[in-house]
Amino acid sequence: MSAARVVVIGAGILGLATAYNLARRGVKNVLVVDRGYLCGGASGRNGGGVRAQFSSETNIQLMRESIAICRDFASKMKINVWFRQGGYLFLTRTAERTRDLEENVALQNRCGLPTRMLEPSELPRLVPQLSTEGVRAASFNPGDGVVFPWPFIWGYARAAADLGVTIQPFTEVVGFDTHNGRITGVRLRPTKLSPLDAGDEVLPAGDAFTVACDDVVICAGAWSPQVAALLGIALPNKPHRHEICSTEALKPWLGPLVADLTDGLYFSQSMRGEIVGGVGVDPVPEGINQQSSRRFLTKYSRALVRAVPSLSGVRVLRQWAGCYDLTPDGGPIVGPVADPVNLTLACGFMGHGFMMAPVMGRLLAEHIDTRVTSPLFARWSLDRFARGELVHENMIIG
Ligand SMILES: Cc1cc2nc3c(=O)[nH]c(=O)nc-3n(C[C@H](O)[C@H](O)[C@H](O)COP(=O)(O)OP(=O)(O)OC[C@H]3O[C@@H](n4cnc5c(N)ncnc54)[C@H](O)[C@@H]3O)c2cc1C
Structure with missing residues (x-):
């Protein structure tokens, strides 16, 4: 051409x-x-997470449209993208992040999303295996989900x-x-x-x-x-490396993608059963870097096992990295x-x-x-x- x-x-x-x-x-x-x-x-x-829980009306409305496109993607494009709407469960551990979350949920409700705040005592109904120790509050929107990228x-x-x-x-x-x-x-x-x-x-x-x-x-x-x-x-x-990993496949047990707004841990279960997740690692030097590190794996394993103690014996099968494009x-x-x-x-x-x-x-x-x-x-x-x-x-x- x-x-x-x-x-x-x-x-x-x-x-x-x-x-x-x-x-x-x-x-x-x-x-x-x-x-x-x-x-x-x-x-x-990436982790294939798709959510409308944001803190600005613009992002919330745009993501409502994106989620609708995700829902129709497989039938329209004739390809299975393993889209599963198990919701996103955001956790906070500090008073400040809890206030942010409450304000965001109120905004999301005004935009028509059914997101709701949850007390720690309500979490076992959604994810029985989740430890609620140190968790102050959570928000849940059932329409969020994950795809296979x-x-x-x-x-x-x-x-x-x-x-x-x-x-x-x-x-x-x-x-x-x-x-x-x-x-x-x-x-x-x-x-x-x-x-x-x-x-x-x-x-x-x-x-x-x-x-x-x-x-x-x-x-x-x-x-x-x-x-x-x-x-x-x-x-x-600026580019910043962000690492992620995937475990062996487990029987389906985890509905939502769980994301902790305090320590940056997130994990979901794919349609094939693997637990796919990551965690923020500080400091990440600026620059293109798509190599994996043991430091990430150590921090992620500890954070994941703190969140779900029964995952302590699960094997990680694959670890990789990409770049967040940060403004x-x-x-x-x-x-x-x-x-x-x-x-x-x-x-x-x-x-x-x-x-x-x-x-x-x-x-x-x-x-x-x-x-x-x-x-x-x-x-x-x-x-x-x-x-x-x-x-x-x-x-x-x-
Ligand atoms: C580990 C990880 C987890 C993430 N999890 C999520 C998630 O759960 N949900 C979510 O929505 N987002 C997630 N993201 C972010 C998401 O992946 C990115 O925001 C998104 O993929 C960016 O898409 P893009 O097309 O802009 O960039 P990219 O997919 O990076 O594509 C850019 C392309 O440009 C090409 N390119 C670069 N330079 C040149 C050149 N000179 N000439 C020609 N081509 C060039 C590159 O080869 C590359 O293929 C995650 C990211 C990472 C790294």
């Missing part, structure tokens, strides 16, 4: 959902490029390709051609996986070439600052920039970009196709940091 109407940079869930929605709107010649393989970024390494990505990729989108893995953006404040071309270079690197680093594998384009969307997740820097744009989001205020960076005028950003999704992608893909495609900018993009624009108009989200896991 030597020319594209839209070049989407990054074939993670954000890029693929955007490309799929563009194609559904009838936009032709959409090219998605990725320096690695599908599922190589955070989208293939990989088929979600494959579903979008296949549906986008069926609608004519070209998806080119192992193709890295290495530069841009610009003219009069517009991007006129994207410079690409073939890559291959480094055989020596367990973090899935890629190596150059051919000569660079240019694809002319009308529009560009940066959906490069934790790599977005690197890609934007090729245009001289400084993004404030200074916890909100994403989405929408057009002043220069170049045909660039749209979609990054900085913290630890909840997977669940946001179904609805964000629709909004981004609408914007690129019609040039009508959603008012949400003003809230999430890059220049909010310079204006000091920060957004604050306090329901962040890990």
Whole structure:
């Protein structure tokens, strides 16, 4: 392909959902490029949690739409994404976090969610194996759930390709051609996986070439600052490793995804029976790092066994890591920039970009196709940091 109407940079869930929605709107010649393989970024390494329990009305309403899309995804895309709505159970251990939770639940109720606060004494009814020692309060929304991320990505990729989108893995953006404040071309270079690197680093594998384009969307997740820097744009989001692991399969016993807002522990049971979870590990140095550590496994095991003592003998089968794409205020960076005028950003999704992608893909495609900018993009624009108009989200896991 030597020319594209839209070049989407990054074939993670954000890029693929955007490309799929563009194609559904009838936009032709959409090219998605990725320096690695599908599922190589955070989208293939996450916990698959999907929830509407947030602290801002915007996120709550957007997630209601995303959850509705998740519910229909399997029948519409003809792929099983193992979506299970067992709810999310948030736990707090401090007075301050309990106050936050109460305010958030009140807001969620005003937005139409059936979330409710629970006393520690009510928790055994939901999760009998859960230790309530030290827990002050909890919130529960039965409509939250989990998906298996990989088929979600494959579903979008296949549906986008069926609608004519070209998806080119192992193709890295290495530069841009610009003219009069517009991007006129994207410079690409073939890559291959480094055989020596367990973090899935890629190596150059051919000569660079240019694809002319009308529009560009940066959906490069934790790599977005690197890609934007090729245009001289400084993004404030920073990559931070986030680790996760999965146990052997157990008989189904755990309904909700449990998330402790105080120590960052979260865990859920997949449809295949594994306990999948993680925990925040401090301090995590800034930078791209997808390697696993023993420090994480030790902290996670201790936190998990404190929460569910009967899990003490369970074996961990697999441990992996990806990058959270962290912004200074916890909100994403989405929408057009002043220069170049045909660039749209979609990054900085913290630890909840997977669940946001179904609805964000629709909004981004609408914007690129019609040039009508959603008012949400003003809230999430890059220049909010310079204006000091920060957004604050306090329901962040890990
Ligand atoms: C361990 C972990 C657990 C998480 N749990 C959850 C969860 O339960 N629920 C949830 O909603 N979210 C979760 N997240 C966050 C979520 O995974 C991300 O927010 C989301 O996947 C981001 O999607 P993305 O498409 O923006 O980025 P990515 O999936 O990272 O995709 C970006 C892509 O850009 C490509 N790229 C980078 N540079 C270039 C370049 N120069 N040229 C071409 N391509 C390039 C990369 O190869 C990559 O494939 C978790 C994240 C981690 C790491």
